[in-house]
Amino acid sequence: MSGAHDEHGHHHREPESVLSLRVRALESLLIEKKLVSSEAVDRIVGAYEQDIGPHNGAKVVARAWVDPAYRQRLLADGTAAIEELGFGGVDLQVVENTPGVHNLVVCTLCSCYPHALIGLPPVWYKSFEYRSRAVREPRVVLREFGVDLPESVEIRIWDSSAELRYLVLPQRPPGTERLSEAALAELVTRDAMIGVAVVPAPAAR
Amino acid sequence: MNGIHDMGGMHGFGRVEREKDEPVFHAAWEGRVFGLTRAYRHLFNIDESRHAIERMAPIDYLGSSYYERWLDGNVRLLVEKGVITREELERRMAQIAGGSDPAPPHSDPKLLERMLRATRERPHYRQPGPPPRFATGVRVLTRNDAPVGHTRLPRYARGKHGVIDRVHGSYIFPDTNAHGQGQQPHALYSVRFDAAELWGGSAEPCAPVHLDLWERYLKPAAPARSTS
Numbered sequence: 386m387s388g389a390h391d392e393h394g395h396h397h398r399e400p401e402s403v404l405s406l407r408v409r410a411l412e413s414l415l416i417e418k419k420l421v422s423s424e425a426v427d428r429i430v431g432a433y434e435q436d437i438g439p440h441n442g443a444k445v446v447a448r449a450w451v452d453p454a455y456r457q458r459l460l461a462d463g464t465a466a467i468e469e470l471g472f473g474g475v476d477l478q479v480v481e482n483t484p485g486v487h488n489l490v491v492c493t494l495c496s497c498y499p500h501a502l503i504g505l506p507p508v509w510y511k512s513f514e515y516r517s518r519a520v521r522e523p524r525v526v527l528r529e530f531g532v533d534l535p536e537s538v539e540i541r542i543w544d545s546s547a548e549l550r551y552l553v554l555p556q557r558p559p560g561t562e563r564l565s566e567a568a569l570a571e572l573v574t575r576d577a578m579i580g581v582a583v584v585p586a587p588a589a590r
Numbered sequence: 591m592n593g594i595h596d597m598g599g600m601h602g603f604g605r606v607e608r609e610k611d612e613p614v615f616h617a618a619w620e621g622r623v624f625g626l627t628r629a630y631r632h633l634f635n636i637d638e639s640r641h642a643i644e645r646m647a648p649i650d651y652l653g654s655s656y657y658e659r660w661l662d663g664n665v666r667l668l669v670e671k672g673v674i675t676r677e678e679l680e681r682r683m684a685q686i687a688g689g690s691d692p693a694p695p696h697s698d699p700k701l702l703e704r705m706l707r708a709t710r711e712r713p714h715y716r717q718p719g720p721p722p723r724f725a726t727g728v729r730v731l732t733r734n735d736a737p738v739g740h741t742r743l744p745r746y747a748r749g750k751h752g753v754i755d756r757v758h759g760s761y762i763f764p765d766t767n768a769h770g771q772g773q774q775p776h777a778l779y780s781v782r783f784d785a786a787e788l789w790g791g792s793a794e795p796c797a798p799v800h801l802d803l804w805e806r807y808l809k810p811a812a813p814a815r816s817t818s
Contacts, residue, residue: 397653397654397655398650399658401617404619404658407683408622408623408626409691410679410682411626411661411682412695413682413692414674414678415630416693416694416696418673420630422629422701422702422705423695425625426629428702428706429625429628430615430621434614478780493597493598493599493744493746494597494598494640495643505614505624507608507612508609508616509606509609511656512603513600514604514605515606516597517597520598520746529605529606530606530608536795539797539798541798542798542800544799544800546743546801546802547715547802547803549758549802
């Protein structure tokens, strides 16, 4: 396929310099028409680069691990339960991993993702490879991520086709009974909340 | 529409490649595209935005990065809505390349406050509508239309049997909202499909797929003959 490539292997139809110039020109036109404020764009970019990220979702998971009543509320109404911890901006459905069920989140039509809670998705989540294959061969995809589940474990795939966003509540790893809620949150990864990883026991890290 | 964006189940794509220590944005312009899109989301709705990206020529869609597709969709919509023209954008690119920007970034506290207020508002996709026709556990059949416009029923799940897993409530209907035909909110369900129903003999064992589907995508189905 023709087109430019950057150092990350992304495909671009046009060189970075042209893309950068077009975006700059677009912003300039919208400023001129008093439709956007550059400072507002700065703030939005800054928020996603600094404040909003997987660490927010990890706090939700850790709370659910230590507080069974919160876990129940989270599974019944994720949107309301994350608001208890000060997070919002998303209609959230939380799906729970158990010894017999593993959940996997994808968006085959675009790249829907609970970014108000766990930040922007990684490039692989938005890739054609993941979007096309996660629904059809989830076990093969999971093995590529290093998660090899026996056939006795049901894999539930959640294709985010509407305005609800999905978050996986991973299983709490064994050997973490003495850890504090904050220490547990440290163990939780972005990939575990998407469902392409399990949370490893601390000794295995 | 039977678009290139509708990728669920396609063959031909390889391993999912991961990047170590991936930054939030890979270039400054990606962040600007993201921030701009959030900042002017009052100009068009989410369904119009998605459909603008879906209308890219397939070869361009496949050849572009994620934020390149966003940029293409944004420009397409801004032009269609009469906010900017393509000539205006080309001219502005030439001006900036030549060293002069007629509207460089500047401080506008009133506009900033208005925009930040708008970004803090939670989008209200859930809107009152008629009561749901289907209850949890009911077997349904998805429609097998090939609509020319925007839809959120993926191709791989057309004409398939599923079971209502959850009744979500009434939500804005993307198929009309993307085309200026109103929000037409109605019942949205989580529908569970057995892997074998979707992929036949090549299905993996015990790997059901759940989709969030609007009632207008669904028809009642006869109860299943077996318990497979």
